[in-house]
Amino acid sequence: MRVNKRKKLKAAGWRVGSAEEFLSLTSDESVYIEMKLALSHSLRERRLKKKLSQSELAKLVHSSQSRVAKMEAGDPSVSMDLIMKSLLALGASPKDVAKAIST
Numbered sequence: 001m002r003v004n005k006r007k008k009l010k011a012a013g014w015r016v017g018s019a020e021e022f023l024s025l026t027s028d029e030s031v032y033i034e035m036k037l038a039l040s041h042s043l044r045e046r047r048l049k050k051k052l053s054q055s056e057l058a059k060l061v062h063s064s065q066s067r068v069a070k071m072e073a074g075d076p077s078v079s080m081d082l083i084m085k086s087l088l089a090l091g092a093s094p095k096d097v098a099k100a101i102s103t
Helices: 003-011 027-049 054-060 065-073 080-089 094-102
Strands: none
Touching (some): 027 065, 027 080, 027 094
16 A cells, blocks of 8 residues: 555544454465465466466366466365366476465
8 A cells, every 4th residue: 555545544533454454364374365366476477477378277287267266366266176176287397386386
């Protein structure tokens, strides 16, 4: 958020906090969400690099295009297993996964 916008909100009586505070997440829950989002982002980047459509990736992992879209969006209904399976189907190595999580 831009500094001037933050100042205006505070002056108007609003409190600016983190998503973790707003959702009352534990630090473990917050880390889990960040990891899942990092893997989702990596999945999308890897798919685009391979010049595959969401439908083509869906066929590779025996899923649907809408499920791939949800994976890439970090939808909470998608399991980490499916994201990992998809990354591996695109040729990701354990080092690639570790790198995605660490950034």
